């Protein structure tokens with residue numbers, strides 16, 4: 001059996017041992033001090049945001065954002081149905097009611113038309129959402145300016161879940177920039193990893209100060225442990241931040257490598273009828289965090305699940321597109337507002353190995369896909 005090809009395995013850039021060793025030698029290993037600060041400064045450089053709080057995970061960053069936005073029991077929080085559960089999980093755990101919207105076929109991200117219709121109806125009902133959360137899916141930026149303009153009409157704040165899209169650009173600026181806040185992840189499968197971690201970014205210093213306060217147990221400035229509210233222990237350890245610090249220097253190269261993987265798939269597969277790859281609208285410079293395809297079984301001659309099994313038999317990991325959240329038992333009874341793109345993309349989609357891989361590795365994937373094709 002040939003070695004397993006994973007979807008998006010963590011890979012080292014080479015400088016991690018040096019930064020780790022400096023951190024350990026310095027003794028500053030707690031979730032505070034010069035290393036997380038240096039990581040946050042590097043994040044501001046990479047994201048274009050003025051302020052960043054490094055935290056324990058992307059999910060923690062989203063949780064803090066929901067607290068900062070004042071999400072309370074009974075509030076609505078809106079996001080696209082086609083996303084990973086972590087986008088909405090913290091809000092739901094806080095007692096918010098999710099509303100799931102469809103995605104646009106040209107970007108697979110939040111459909112602005114659906115958003116506008118739903119906001120107009122919500123305003124009429126007298127119940128606007130506490131936040132709208134577009135997701136920069138698979139490294140593809142959402143159509144943020146349009147979303148911001150629509151939400152601005154009703155004064156609804158926009159939080160970007162950019163966990164999958166560090167390094168992507170929207171109309172020439174880094175992804176998420178312009179939203180009230182954006183959340184990033186440094187989980188092992190993301191384009192840059194700290195071995196685990198996340199960040200909340202904003203241009204508003206008050207929002208990040210509040211998030212930091214909540215991330216460190218909401219301790220007031222008093223020697224006797226004074227708390228006006230309760231917080232979390234969400235700091236990012238300096239040990240992990242040193243790994244992130246070494247990795248973030250390689251972000252541009254990582255984006256270029258993922259885009260190259262996508263380009264090779266596109267070149268090798270685009271002649272197959274019934275097979276298409278995730279589109280990239282004119283306003284987007286995606287990272288291609290994952291290369292994702294769509295199969296039309298009638299023309300391709302096989303379903304995505306049949307292809308997934310063939311790849312698995314060759315020891316190659318592939319995964320269906322995120323199962324839409326309104327179809328998840330965890331959100332029983334929920335629906336997806338819009339024409340049904342999210343379900344279609346799920347039913348026809350498959351994510352291919354997209355991490356640091358040799359062209360020989362990629363040829364293994366391409367060969368199987370071509371062999372499965374039955375036109």
Ligand SMILES: *Cc1c(COP(=O)(O)O)cnc(C)c1O
Nearest residue numbers: 057058059084086087163185187
């Ligand atoms: C990975 C991911 C998260 C969560 O990040 P963690 O660091 O794993 O907590 C949130 N949203 C999306 C869309 C993700 O892909």
